[in-house]
Amino acid sequence: MREVEIYCRNTHMTHTYPMGTSLLEISKDLNIKLHNQVCGAIVNHQVKELSFCVVKPKHIEFIDFTHPxxxxxxxxxxxxxxxxxxxxxxxxxxxxxxxxxxxxxxxxxxxxxxxxxxxxxxxxxxxxxxxxxxxxxxxxxxxxxxxxxxxxxxxxxxxxxxxxxxxxxxxxxxxxxxxxxxxxxxxxxxxxxxxxxxxxxxxxxxxxxxVPRRKHFKKLHKVVYNDKLFEIFQEQKDWAEILNVSTIGSLNDFALQNRSGDIIKISEALHEKKIAEIANQISARGNGTKVVLVAGPSASGKTTFSKRLGVQLAVNGMRPYQVSLDDYFVDREHTPKDERGEYDFEALEAIDIEFFNHQLIALFEGKEVRLPKFDFHSGKRMENGRTLKLEKDDILIVEGIHGMNPGLLTDVKEQNTFKIFISALTQISVDEHTHISTADNRLLRRMIRDSRYRGYRAADTIKRWPSVRKGEEKNIFPYQENADIMFNSATIYELAVLKKYAEPILKTVLENQPEYTESTRLLEFLSYFKPISDVEIPPTSLLREFLGGSSFAY
Missing domain, CATH: 3.30.980.10 (Threonyl-trna Synthetase; Chain A, domain 2)
Structure with a gap:
């Protein structure tokens, strides 16, 4: 009987088995012990079920519930x-x-x-x-x-x-x-x-x-009633019904019938209507609202949303000024570090809270301030030569991940703020039993932006993503219900548009790279979409922040 050689990452050894031996049989023979029960394996950086039979030499890592x-x-x-x-x-x-x-x-x-x-x-x-x-x-x-x-x-x-x-x-x-x-x-x-x-x-x-907690399998997550988040999910469901698109299949029908332009126009109009409604709410509060805080996770479209909101506020007779929390980073040597000893740029302590509040109060008192600019290359905060003084109808739009954190505005009264939480809550499902993760949507956005504007490869973005997600779970999502209103930046059509941009980038990940597992999963996911051209996407669309072609300056 012919035999095949496998290298098991769990045992750090090479083993030989008869051709056709299943992963389940191998895991039992090697007596693989993990935190929880073995549930599958990564074979040559591809996920396989335990019923998979080995017929060629393979690199195998058995996984349990602690693995994504x-x-x-x-x-x-x-x-x-x-x-x-x-x-x-x-x-x-x-x-x-x-x-x-x-x-x-x-x-x-x-x-x-x-x-x-x-x-x-x-x-x-x-x-x-x-x-x-x-x-x-x-x-x-x-x-x-x-x-x-x-x-x-x-x-x-x-x-x-x-x-x-x-x-x-x-x-x-x-x-x-x-x-x-x-x-x-x-x-x-x-x-x-x-x-x-x-x-x-x-x-x-x-x-x-x-479902169980990933690191504490015997414990379930506590049930939290996210009223505002649930409301925005219901709104997205209503939008899907307006467009008669709730799954990949129904979206594909529009693409196959050359009617994707209708989906794009209506989706963008719904976004514009919602942003206008938010601007109206802010305006209705009068001059008491001095600062609008816009927060959200990575690749949620905070920057473009802030600019579009500014346009709508201007329509209402207000003069908006954009400020980024990133410019209030402490100097690199004062940045806190995580448990691995790496700089934790997503911690609240990475922001100079005292200086930020000092400038806000000065602005509210009618004083002129010199705005900072953080130089990411040198890791230093410096003046950018820009000064700002708020007049009667002026309003600040502050964009940054910590906008919902109560520890950000230590000296500003609650009635002087309006908080907006933004995320890309995917509006369609694969089918009846398979929802689409909002994190996957944002990962694809970020991957395309990283490739086009930051020179990062797909493998680089995928490698960083777990750390980004960990920071979001710690610093962003726990505070999302503090928002006065939530905004969904996703559009029904976007994944079919992202497909054209993402697939070539994902295919650059090689089989011998650990990130191949994730790139393969995402390619399989995108294969279900019929492509939609981005020609009809307007230059003010939030999606343009990632694809390019925006009429806004970043």
Whole structure:
């Protein structure tokens, strides 16, 4: 019998196995012990299920729930089990995963036509637990695409069926849990028995599927009612209904019919209307509002939003002045460091709070101040020669990640501020059971901008992204509900536009680079979109901040 050689990163050793040995068999033979149960593996920097059989020499790293791809495998499998349970308890109800919120996933039972009761949740959980205890395997089968489309349609999964039809493939893969078929963008766990912790609770008018904490698997995240965030998610849902686009499949239909221009025009008009409404709210407050704070995570479009808001405030007779919190960084040698000893530019302490507040108070008192400019090359703050003095109808727009943090404005009264939180909350889903992560949307934006304007490769952006996300979770998202209003900078059409720009950049990541795992995942994700041209995107669009062609100066 022929044998193949594998290098296991977990054991730091080379091992030999008969050709066709599965990853599950190898993990058991090597007695791989991780923080949690082994759920998959990274094989030559590609994610594989434990059923994958080795027939060539491979570089293998077994992963568990502490790995981002292990988390994704767990969540997909958990959603499948929840879908199967809902299908059993409520055969005629459509189960849909809408968006991520409160460190979980908001789900709807469409067609229930009444409020979800505690007994409903008890029945669903009881069915889920029975499926988990039975340890039923998730079976992946390749079948003729037309048969897969028919099967999905019969189960009421019209969005999945539509996407399968559009791909134009002879054969497609479906996962089966007993006789129930489904498809997920990515890999699953070997069986239902691998799911050992989850939660299911009422949340607004639906359900919140709770998942374990990544570093403390036996604990679930605390349920937080993000009222303002949920409201903006509902607004995006309304916008999707206005455009009749809620999934990749329905967006693809517009592209295939050469009607993408309609989507672009309406999406941009909805943005302009919303920004005008926010400007009207600020104006209605009168001269008491001295400073508008605009905050949000990386690649959310804060800069362009601030400029467009300034235009709308000017329409209302106000004179806006733009200020960036980045110019108030402390000198490099005074920047705090993280636990790895690296500069933590996203910590609040990286901002000279005292100096920032001193200048604000001086401006509010009618004094003239010399505005600073931070030189990122030298790591020093200096004067840029620009002075500012606020008159009666003047207003400051301050853009920076810490705008919602109560520790930023130590000397400014709350009634003198208006806070806006901005993020790119993706408005469409892949299908009924697969939402699109807002973080993926922002990563693609940032990758394109980094490549076009900062000289960074895709691998560089991907490598930095976990650190960026960690900073956001610590310094930005905990304060988002402090906003007076939230704004969604994403557009329904944008991922189909980003596809053309992102794919060539992602393909520069080589197989021997660790970032290949993520680039491959993103390329697979983008493959579902039919491309949309950016020709009709106006020069004032928030998307132009990343693609280029903006009429604003940055």
């Amino acid at each position: 791809d292990g988390v994704r495998m767990y969540i997909r499998s958990l959603v499948f089990v929840l879908y199967a349970a809902v299908k059993e308890v409520f055969p005629h109800v459509a189960f849909k995963v809408q968006n991520g919120i409160s460190n979980g996933y908001f789900c709807e039972l469409q067609g229930l036509e009444r409020e979800i009761s505690d007994s409903d949740i008890f029945s669903i959980k009881q069915e889920m637990n029975a499926l988990i205890e039975a340890d039923i395997p998730f079976v992946k089968k390749g079948i003729i695409t037309s048969h897969a489309v028919d099967l999905l349609a019969k189960q009421g999964l019209e969005d999945k069926a539509q996407l399968f039809e559009q791909q134009g493939r002879m054969y497609s893969y479906l996962y089966f849990l007993n006789d129930l078929g489904d498809y997920f963008y990515g890999n699953l766990l070997p069986s239902t028995g691998y799911i050992s912790n989850y939660g299911l609770v009422p949340y607004f008018d639906g359900l919140l599927l709770q």
